[in-house]
Structure formats: structure tokens, C-alpha cells
Amino acid sequence: MITKNDNAPDTLPGRFQARFGRLLEPYIYLSPALVLIALVMFIPLIIGISFSFQKYSLISASGPEWIGFANFEKLYGDRRFWNAARNTLFWTVCSVVLQFSLGLGLALLLNRPFFGRRIVQALILLPWAVPGFLTGLTWAWLFNPIIGPISHWMFALGLFSQPDSLLADPQYAMWGPIVANVWYGIPCFGVTLLAALQSIPDELYEAGAMDGASAWQSFTKITLPFLAPMIAITVLLRTIWVANFADLVFIMTGGGPANSTQILPNYIFTTAFRKLDFGYAAAISVALLVLLFIYAGILLHMRRTLVKV
Amino acid sequence: MAKIELQNVAKSYAALEIMSDLSLTIEHGEFVVLVGPSGCGKSTLLRMIAGLESITKGDLYIDSDRINDKAPRDRDIAMVFQSYALYPHMDVARNMGFSLEIRKEDKALKTDRVQRIADKLGLDTFLDRLPKALSGGQRQRVAMGRAIVRDPKAFLFDEPLSNLDASLRVGMRLEIARLHRELGATMVYVTHDQVEAMTLADRIVVMNLGNIEQVGTPIELYETPANLFVANFIGSPNMNLFEGAFRDGSVVISSDNPVSLPDYDLPAQAVHFGIRPEHIRLAEGDRADCTGLVEVVERLGSDTIVYANVDGWGIVVVRLNGTADTQIGDSIGLHFDRAQVRLFDADGKAIAHAGQSPTRQ
Numbered sequence: 001m002i003t004k005n006d007n008a009p010d011t012l013p014g015r016f017q018a019r020f021g022r023l024l025e026p027y028i029y030l031s032p033a034l035v036l037i038a039l040v041m042f043i044p045l046i047i048g049i050s051f052s053f054q055k056y057s058l059i060s061a062s063g064p065e066w067i068g069f070a071n072f073e074k075l076y077g078d079r080r081f082w083n084a085a086r087n088t089l090f091w092t093v094c095s096v097v098l099q100f101s102l103g104l105g106l107a108l109l110l111n112r113p114f115f116g117r118r119i120v121q122a123l124i125l126l127p128w129a130v131p132g133f134l135t136g137l138t139w140a141w142l143f144n145p146i147i148g149p150i151s152h153w154m155f156a157l158g159l160f161s162q163p164d165s166l167l168a169d170p171q172y173a174m175w176g177p178i179v180a181n182v183w184y185g186i187p188c189f190g191v192t193l194l195a196a197l198q199s200i201p202d203e204l205y206e207a208g209a210m211d212g213a214s215a216w217q218s219f220t221k222i223t224l225p226f227l228a229p230m231i232a233i234t235v236l237l238r239t240i241w242v243a244n245f246a247d248l249v250f251i252m253t254g255g256g257p258a259n260s261t262q263i264l265p266n267y268i269f270t271t272a273f274r275k276l277d278f279g280y281a282a283a284i285s286v287a288l289l290v291l292l293f294i295y296a297g298i299l300l301h302m303r304r305t306l307v308k309v
Numbered sequence: 310m311a312k313i314e315l316q317n318v319a320k321s322y323a324a325l326e327i328m329s330d331l332s333l334t335i336e337h338g339e340f341v342v343l344v345g346p347s348g349c350g351k352s353t354l355l356r357m358i359a360g361l362e363s364i365t366k367g368d369l370y371i372d373s374d375r376i377n378d379k380a381p382r383d384r385d386i387a388m389v390f391q392s393y394a395l396y397p398h399m400d401v402a403r404n405m406g407f408s409l410e411i412r413k414e415d416k417a418l419k420t421d422r423v424q425r426i427a428d429k430l431g432l433d434t435f436l437d438r439l440p441k442a443l444s445g446g447q448r449q450r451v452a453m454g455r456a457i458v459r460d461p462k463a464f465l466f467d468e469p470l471s472n473l474d475a476s477l478r479v480g481m482r483l484e485i486a487r488l489h490r491e492l493g494a495t496m497v498y499v500t501h502d503q504v505e506a507m508t509l510a511d512r513i514v515v516m517n518l519g520n521i522e523q524v525g526t527p528i529e530l531y532e533t534p535a536n537l538f539v540a541n542f543i544g545s546p547n548m549n550l551f552e553g554a555f556r557d558g559s560v561v562i563s564s565d566n567p568v569s570l571p572d573y574d575l576p577a578q579a580v581h582f583g584i585r586p587e588h589i590r591l592a593e594g595d596r597a598d599c600t601g602l603v604e605v606v607e608r609l610g611s612d613t614i615v616y617a618n619v620d621g622w623g624i625v626v627v628r629l630n631g632t633a634d635t636q637i638g639d640s641i642g643l644h645f646d647r648a649q650v651r652l653f654d655a656d657g658k659a660i661a662h663a664g665q666s667p668t669r670q
Contacts, residue, residue: 201392201394203390203392203394204394204396206359206361206381206388206390206394207388207390207394207395207396207455208396208407209360209361209380209381209382210359210361210381210382210386210387210388211382211407211408211411211455211459212382212408212411212412212459213382213411214382214411217411221396221407221410221411222396225398226398
């Protein structure tokens, strides 16, 4: 054996060093990113989580003190928290489902050749580029019966008995921010799904056509399976983002009327910066974080069963 | 089985006309190979038959049904793509049975058909694999299996072997030939590989610039090319072609060494003189038509290809049987087998000689 010489005892330390170096190498390259993530993500996260176990209020006379799970016990009995959690679920599911289905429709339309397609593809991104604050304000005005047309249209259609603001009705007020959010979020789905659509080779559709597939069959049997991994990941990201998205609700309804549009991120914000109760706000945040973690876990597991192509 | 008929078919993209007037009939159960240089329109023609490209003008018939305006799915034709175009998210069995799945055929019947065809193609142990877990040759088989399962009227092949390595290609070529024999189906096959064309085809269609240059059996094309293009395109190494002039029963290429051609009775005119490398023999003294200086010798074992430079002519390629002992730098005398000489007129069209039937166009 020629290689036997390599195993001679006197070269062992050198070999160990080389192997150790190889193991270490990737981490050296990764270290700038890791340090940055630790500084801006993990350390604040840990401090935030630690707040949730403390009585930490800027208006209390005493300083912060450790109180164990007391914040969470209070949370369990807090009707406003459960109300906000229910509203968050409704807000997130409705927003994401509508954004996704309309976004997919948009992507399918934009994937067909037509005159001026490139310009339309670029224009379609515009709502996404508008700051959330501005979107909220514009839609709030659109719903406002004094300066906006929507209430009057709804009245004309017979949906309202009189041209009232949708945002003032506790039963339907959530639909205001949801509509604004759908308008705002469609381009995000549209553009990512369009990119995924364009990566499907034409030949597969040609093979499908030769095999006798109708347009609907090639959509369900070729397009959708191809899009599935991309759909899973965008839905996951959008859900987390929408569940944490406080701007629209904050601007359009401020959580009202009668807490009917209060969602968790708003509740956290008000608790922390209006009531200055950072301990309790941190506890709500941790609850939201856990819910989103569970959701992400389920979705990522589902995604693993999809074919990656 | 089906008869495919193209009548005065034209194809243009906007103002760009790539096929002006093409007619071709493919008989029941015939294996027709379309060959030509890239860009000659052979793939476009195939895709027009498939229905993947529209037909700008003219008529396409299958069994006397005009199908110009029928969607691909209604034409009952199967196609094997160059890239195989297997559905990457379906296993082999589902890929093969996809057309039956689409037609909502009975499950048992589908499984049974897929199993039978898979056995025939040696795919029975791969049925539950995804395409990405298959080798190139296996994917090729799945693509063919998918076509066969449907039992279509006709098969179209678009350069199906060009993504395989050389040895696999030979194997698959034999398999396709066997399949054609067993199925007896009409097959149209596009390739740029003339060995595939020569070995598989009942008839070859040589295309160039959107036109058909010649249609015929492989041997017809090889022995009696209708024009310079076909003469040049079919055969490897290429036919030797030289410009010259026909005068007094001889072809004069350079001022000396006229080649006498007693079979031809022509007025004086400019001609192209063609002879295949295997129809040139080494000769001594008077029997030699010309003398050349050997520049390159390729020894293939079965043959030896000699490239000799003849003064005033250029390179003459000679194919000698076995391992000839010709060396670089040798001066060799060359004799042309008169019966195998082909002449073409100034426009490149073949000139028939006495005792030879005019070539079929």
C-alpha cells in the first residue's frame, strides 16, 4: 500500500491540524453574518423573552423584578388577549387566502403573452412599493363616507342601509384593513409566483398537450405541483409577516370600534408604548412567537413532502 | 397506424418565411427520417405535424382527415422530445400512464398497460422512481414508454438520442428499430445524425432551408443523390466534389489529367465531379487518373482514410479497406471507379448517364 506512509505517527499532529482547519473553515466565512445576526436578532430576542418573566413597567415606582410566569397567568385570564388572538387569526387567514388566490390569478394572467406585458409586470409591483402607512391612510379615506366613495357604492348596491363607514361597524370593521392589506399584498404573491411559473419548462406543457391534457388538467397536474414548494414558502413568509403587520389596523381603525379590530401586534404595541408595561407586552409577544413557530413548523414539514424540482 | 399527408405546407413567423411550399406523404407504418443541417426546418415540420406549431398555409391530413386546426390533444399522435420532457414530480409509472390518467381510463387497465410496456422496455424495476433518479438512457426509455402506452396513430421523435452518449445511442437506435418492427406504427423521426437516418429509415427526407432536397431510401440517397446538397450531406467522410468542365467525353478539373467518362454523352459544359471515398483505388502508372501527395492518414482499423493533395484539385479523400500501409508524404496514384462517378450540372442538379435511371426527386 502506497498510502501507508501517510499514517506514519510523526505526521499525526499535522493531520489533526489540517482536519480541524477544514472543520473550522466554513464557520470562519460565516462568522460576520453570524455575529451580525446575534447582535440584532438573538440578543434582543433573549432580552425580550426575559422581559416576559419580569414585572417591567415604566410607570411603576419600583424597578424591574422577576415574577416567574405571573405575566403568562395574567395573559391566560385576559379577555382582551383572547379577543385579539381570535381577530389576528381572522385577519391573517382572510388576508393571506385572498392575497394568495388573487396573486396567483394575477401571475397566471401575466404569464400569458400580451402587448405591453413588461410594463404591466413592472407597474403591478407599485402597491407593494407604497409605505404601509400611506396605504392605510388612503384606504381609510376611501372608506370614509364624507370624502370617500366606497360607502356610497355599498349603499347603492344595497349592501348598506345607509352610507355608513364600514370601519365604524364592529361586525365588519376588520374587512376594511383586510381589503387594504389584500390590495397591498397581491403584488408580492403575484411576482413570486410569476417567477416560479416562468421556471416551468414549456416542453412539459407541450408533452402534456400531446398526452391529451386540457388547459385545466395541465394547470392542476403540471402547474400546481410545480408551484407547490414556492406556494408553501411564500404563504409561510406572508403569514408570519401579516400576523405581525400592525400598520394598517393601527392607522385605519386603531383597534376599534370596541376592540373589534384589535390584533395581537397592536395589542403589544399599545401595551408597551401606551401603557408602558413592557413586561406584559413581552409576554404577549412570546405567545405570538410560539404560535407562529408552531405554524412554521407545520408548514415546513408539509413542504418537505412536496417534490422539489 | 396512419397515413400522414402534407400538401403545399408553408410556415412563416410574422414576415419571416421559413417554409414556403412543402409536400410529403408518409405511408401507413412507414419510418420516415427528416434530416438536414440545423435551421433547415425539420423540427418545425415535426412540430407542425404534432400541432405544437401552427400551419400558415397548406393542408395536413391524417388518414384523409384535415387536422390543421385540431389541438395536439385531439390528433392522437405521440411525441418523444429531445429533452424527454418527463414530468419531474411524477414517478415512472405515472409518467408512462399519464395520457391514460388524463383520459380517465380504468385504473386496472392503466396499471396493466404500463406494466406490460415497462416489461418490454426493461423498466419494470424503476416504476416507482422519480425521473431525477434515472440515468439518461432510462429516461429516454420512459419517454418512449409514455408514447407507446397510448397506442397512438403515429409517433414523432424529435432528436430523441442526441442527449445520450455514443454507446447508449447505438443501443437505443437498435431498440427504436425493434419497436418499429414490433408496433408497425407510422413514425416520423428528426435527427441531424446521418447514421441514425441511414440505419432507421424506410425513407429519408433531406431538408435544407425549409425545402425538401430529396426523398428516398437510404441507399437511393447514398448512391444517386439528386443534387450537390444531398451528395455533400449524406455519407461520411463526404463525397469528393470538384468543379470542372466536361469536354469531349472527359471531365477536366485541372489542365492535365482529364478523367475520361465514356458513359456520359454531354455537350461541353461546366460540371461538378463527385466520387465517394470508397470508390477510389490506389493505382500505379498509366492506370492512375491522377497522383496525390498524402497529407493525413486516419487508421480506423476497419478502414484507412487517406487525405491526398492533388495538384490543381485540392484534397481527395480515399477510403481503403483494412490497414493500408500508406504513409504521410507518400506519392500515390488514384484510380476512379467510372461506374460510381456522379456528375452535377452548374446548378448542382445530378446529371444522369447512360444506363442509369434518372434520380427520384
